Amino acid sequence: MSNKRSRTLAERIRENFDELTRAEHQLADIILENYPVSAMGSITILANASRVSTPTVARMARKLGFSGFPAMQIALREELEATISNPIAKHERFAEGAPDTHILNRFADAALENMRQSLKRIDPDAFDKVAALLSNSESDVYVAGGRITHTIAQYFFTHMQVIRKGMNLIDAGSSTWPHFVLNMNEGDVLVAFDIRRYERDLLRLAEMATARGATLVLFTDQWGSPAARHARHVFNLRIEVPSAWDSSVVTLFLVEALLAAVQTNTWGETRDRVEALEELFDKTKLFRKFS
Amino acid sequence: MSNKRSRTLAERIRENFDELTRAEHQLADIILENYPVSAMGSITILANASRVSTPTVARMARKLGFSGFPAMQIALREELEATISNPIAKHERFAEGAPDTHILNRFADAALENMRQSLKRIDPDAFDKVAALLSNSESDVYVAGGRITHTIAQYFFTHMQVIRKGMNLIDAGSSTWPHFVLNMNEGDVLVAFDIRRYERDLLRLAEMATARGATLVLFTDQWGSPAARHARHVFNLRIEVPSAWDSSVVTLFLVEALLAAVQTNTWGETRDRVEALEELFDKTKLFRKFS
DNA sequence: AAAACTATGTATAATATTTTTCAATAAGCA
């Protein structure tokens, strides 16, 4: 009798089952049988499925405390939303001891949500195809980024250089990129990062590179860089956080996942290179021995 | 081409994302953001939520291969029915359409867990203190990273340079860092990144810098760099992922959160600097106008 | 710089949905 708002439709039906009539029982059965999907269509569909008239459906909605059938559907959608959108507790406190409003928690919330949303939009098949492209050491790979994303590009480049030969990092903001384009051949790959405040130079680079037959793989944001139209594969990532700047966390995540995939693909050849590199580092005594 | 019926709406959106227009992107975002509930109401509700007109919604439904919006909704309901009645859908899959064992999902799992573990270990108070240190423009700030972490250091540096003066990036791997140490004064701050395969140079840099009275803020991994003993504040981050390399995702996350905190602290002064920078970029026409 | 094209929203027409009315039927009761 108390808070009607918080009760689910299923609960309301079960509570009031005794007060329901013959035709309404029939209807209730159908609703519960395939809950909640069966009640998400039109009143007509539901009525037909229950072999009941549409007014019966409307009347029952009223009887259960809703203002009408549409109100019942809205409640049902909200119910579903609450059920579905909460596989991992959304409002889990990350940094314990800090209030929910602390920047750490707000940032963590945003970063997590960005990751989830971004992953929803990534086509695993495209991911695999890009990994395959980058695993083919026959073709050269060029990497380019913008003002902010250049560091991510560099990160990608540094690791890829260990994995394979034929890697080229296109300098940031400089006007030397035409030299790189000159060297590109049919089948080479250009990996570009272009996040909002899309850069003109990058668009032109994408144009010229694809004109020369290079395949463009583009990392961009949810709105999409204009260079996307030249790209064979595009990754649209969520980048918004409670800050004056955009976040590169998800971009870096995808870069790392891609590195892992490529490395797995090419493990035969990579192994030797990695081991050789380790040896080099040992010789230069750059690192402390790791315990 | 093949069996259109079996493709989910989400898949269709991903596949055709390139062919979608600006308004349609907006719409697609909303649909995917709270999938599939957001598209289960009326076309009007969905249009309003996406800040798009109803015809845009109807047009996109067509574009995605449905006969109209109602057809799309029916498909969505069938999808939902299939999902809900399928008891397997317990464990959240990040990249839908890819198996749990796909590197994307394994990587996402690991990254998420890293973030959670790392945040548990971060002292919010220490975080605030570091933010305060970095907000004080009286003292200079030096940033140093290692072979891999150098790019993260650079990322941090690039953003901090917009926020405040007195920022210095110590070159990677070079032997020029003694020059930087010479310039350090009592109260200056050294932000160092040292992840396993801890680097000797970095340890020595930390020693000398703190000897000169600088305050060391250290980003390291869960095992802890040897430089930690010289540090005033240490952030221990989880970095393990299913890959031959360590992940820098969480490190970048914390860096960004710190940037946001510092930027909030110094908004009075930062504002002018950011605006001046925007103006500079506008003048150089480096960027396309953002709509 | 003008022309051609594309994208998008407003207004409106077409369509579907929901509710109301009311007559028919069934059920309860003296």
Place this chain on the structure above:
DNA sequence: TGCTTATTGAAAAATATTATACATAGTTTT
């Protein structure tokens, strides 16, 4: 049985939803 009341659905009215036509703004091409 016959009277009363409750339940139900057909049909129509009221309302909401969806699609179309068209004008405008924006973009690209020439």
